């Protein structure tokens with residue numbers, strides 16, 4: 001399988017603090033790779049580097065075999081159209097209805113003018129995330145889990161080839177977390193996406209991961225399937241599974 | 243010494259940041275796909291939201307200015323000069339500056355808070371990472387809407403000040419409306435008007451630019467939304483006063499000579 005995302009030797013400091021010291025990560029086509037790490041370990045920074053929102057101090061980021069760090073704004077925009085990013089907060093446009101939230105990327109990114117197509121695609125993704133009938137609600141009327149689903153719907157409506165999930169289950173109750181994890185798997189099946197899932201929720205990792213990478217102190221300390229890492233004799237790695 | 247140089251470094255960084263923001267604005271201004279509907283929505287918001295307070299302030303300014311200058315000029319038997327005096331000072335200076343300061347308080351803070359909260363809740367990042375263009379959608383539309391609406395609001399304020407002046411002059415003694423407005427407009431020349439109108443476009447730009455810049459560059463955390471709104475008002479007001487001082491110097495040496 002070809003490599004879709006390749007991070008090699010990523011370093012990033014903020015001020016004097018070196019957050020990322022040496023991040024290496026390879027994601028193959030169709031894979032769900034879960035990145036695990038404690039809070040504040042630079043997981044969000046890593047995923048934002050992949051989307052070109054943060055430029056690393058050193059290292060190479062290849063997505064679809066193109067170097068992201070060399071891209072100008074237009075090239076980045078073209079790349080981002082093929083990529084979906086689910087924010088931890090959902091990042092819903094809270095001055096717009098659900099309908100307008102969903103239409104936003106269709107009109108402004110894919111430049112679709114056909115209102116019937118916009119409507120049909122909106123209904124389809126809302127069904128896919130289990131939010132049918134919410135079209136005319138405002139984001140403020142949605143619960144935490146519904147906001148997550150809604151953010152997911154807005155991301156997959158453009159049919160991205162890559163999905164980047166930043167803590168998709170954080171802040172949700174156990175049952176809703178499990179539903180969102182299942183949703184991530186069903187999106188992979190339905191849309192054939194390649195995904196990076198950042199989390200510190202091991203239950204979510206167990207459900208969604210084809211492979212896992214553990215980041216600690218700005219370095220990747222482990223790489224393997226859930227089963228392999230779960231039975232690791234390394235104390236630090238073991239501590240994530242307790 | 244060390245504190246001085248780090249403060250200077252910070253200042254230079256801020257100037258550089260504003261320069262880059264300006265560059266991003268200009269580059270996106272001429273990109274295809276101008277957001278007409280968002281632009282018109284902003285024009286409506288700005289105009290509709292501010293016209294009331296601008297009208298009221300303009301009226302009171304004209305009214306007060308007339309009442310204040312009437313007694314002095316009456317001593318010289320020159321009360322018929324009051325309308326012209328009021329109209330010239332309103333059109334040249336008071337109308338544009340007061341309108342701009344009101345709009346700095348209402349519009350620059352509103353834009354700062356709106357974009358600041360979008361920034362904090364990662365909505366702007368979400369737009370950008372989806373491949374949409376937040377500068378074109380949010381910034382270009384708001385700055386252009388301010389650029390268009392502040393001059394219009396200034397004209398409204400000027401007109402209301404004339405009405406206020408007419409009311410004021412009829413509170414004390416009286417003057418027919420025909421005479422009043424003939425004196426008001428007779429006192430104005432083209433050289434009073436056009437430098438003032440040019441100035442208001444700059445004011446409009448400052449209000450839109452500062453509001454967007456502060457909002458776009460606000461930090462994480464909810465308190466930064468208030469900070470963005472607050473500093474937008476301060477910075478826009480200072481900018482307006484500085485531009486006004488420069489404009490007065492320029493017009494007095496270039497136009498009135």
Ligand SMILES: Nc1ncnc2c1ncn2[C@@H]1O[C@H](COP(=O)(O)OP(=O)(O)O)[C@@H](O)[C@H]1O
Nearest residue numbers: 014015019037038039040041042043044045046
């Ligand atoms: N844009 C930024 N500017 C400065 N510091 C940042 C920025 N983004 C993240 N950081 C810092 O980097 C560290 C790692 O953050 P993050 O990647 O969000 O952690 P997490 O692994 O919990 O997602 C934090 O200490 C944070 O303060």
Ligand SMILES: [Mg+2]
Nearest residue numbers: 043044166167
């Ligand atoms: Mg994070």
